Amino acid sequence: MPSNSLGELYDRVNGEEETRLCKDIPEAACKHLPRNYFAYLASNVISKLADELSSARLVLPWLFSSLGAPIGLVGFIVPLREAGVLIPQLFVSEYLRRKEKRKEAWLAGAAFSGLCLLLIGSITPFLGSTLAGYVTLFLLLAYSLGRGICSVSAKDVIGKTVSKKRRGTLMGYSAGLSSALVLFVGLWLTFALEDGGDSLPFILLLAAGLLWFLSVYCFSRIVEEPGATEGARSPIAAIRENIGLLTDDPDFRRYLIVRALLLSVALAPPFYALMAKEGNDTASTLGWLIVAGGIAGSIGGPIWGRFADLSSRMTMSLASLACGIFGIGIAVVQHFGDSRWLESSIAQGFLFFVVSVFYAGVRLGRKAYLVDMVSGDKSGYVAVGNTLIGIALLVMGSLGFLAQFLGPSGTIGVLGLISVGASLAAWRLREVSG
Secondary structure, three states, X not given: OOHHHHHHHHHHHHOOOXXXXXXXXXXXXXXXXXXXXXXXXXXXXXXXXXXXHOOOOOHHHXXXXXXXXXXXXXXXXXXXXXXXXXHHHHHOHHHHOOOOOOHHHHHHHHHHHHHHHHHHHHHHHHOOHHHHHHHHHHHHHHHHHHHHHHHHHHHHHHHHHOOHHHHHHHHHXXXXXXXXXXXXXXXXXXXXXXXXXXXXXXXXXXXHHHHHHHHHHHHHOOOOOOOOOOOOOOHHHHHHHHOOHHHHOHHHHHHHHHHHHHHHHHHOHHHHHHHXXXXXXXXXXXXXXXXXXXXXXXXXHHHHHHHHHHOHHHXXXXXXXXXXXXXXXXHHHHHHOOOHHHHOHHHHHHHHHHHHHHHHHHHHHHHHHHHHHOOOOOHHHHHHHHHHXXXXXXXXXXXXXXXXXXXXXHHHHHHXXXXXXXXXXXXXXXXXXX
């Protein structure tokens, strides 16, 4: 599309008729603003879709089941996915921020992420089930490292190429378009495919890997001007300087204990996915779960956001309590009641929708609580908190081994009990909202 057409489209999308807002980006970047805006939008939409097609909470557990990998390893999928993203933020962010241009770092991280997904989708079907499980976890960690590099560098690139007054609109369009595409994929799987439940996760991962390379192409179209390199500060240095917060700030210490217990909510969705696959191993079931997760993400945030404005403490507590009671109920029905109704694709989609809504509430509530609790510079709290929670994630991932003895539903019940405990602990936190 010619640059003048891009400029007209940019003005129409953002309601700018006369003068573009370029006050907070380099003057040289202003003439490239429309191009950079749409290049970033396209890249972000595509990468978000790739993330959903390789979801650690849904697609990867489904893949583990298709491989016949040890079910106990499923508990490490989410911890490795989340903790892996944090590692580059600890060890390479200072190095990246010393470079005048950071676009190349994003391109390298994205290409590496795409390669890891292509390897998971292409080589694991030909390995033994146990080896395939461990190889998948290793490649997932590598994928997360690449995503971490993207996360560190993307914020700097958008800060130099898109005006601050337009970043919120850009991210809003990105979230809306990617959600629509995820729903389309889920509906297509639900109604267009009759079978292929076992082969489908491999196809989705291959598609996600290719999408990452398409995202690389779009991001490469961004014109980045050299930026400042001073002021780079290592998160590790921030941890050393602020580790004393654990003893000096009792509110922060209690918050971290609650946040660690709340990981039980984050670890539950993969076992709902496993339970769904055991009950109905079809492409339609996976499609319903993708649709359910997409809808939950779209409506859960706004609903819980209103609660968080009133009380982030109560938001964490109520969402965790609801998730815990729901999980315990599922375990009881599955083990002691008539669970035949749970075998339908629609029923499994409903269960995944509900737990995804509760997860959205916990996630939003704990983020809002930290913001409300800490006034001023939050970097020290974030650095210490993310490091300790990353360690807690890996420890709690070992709960997945319970699935070898209790099955997915039994593990959901155990996580539900921990979630109820997390709710009680969150309720006792100091109120910081309002």
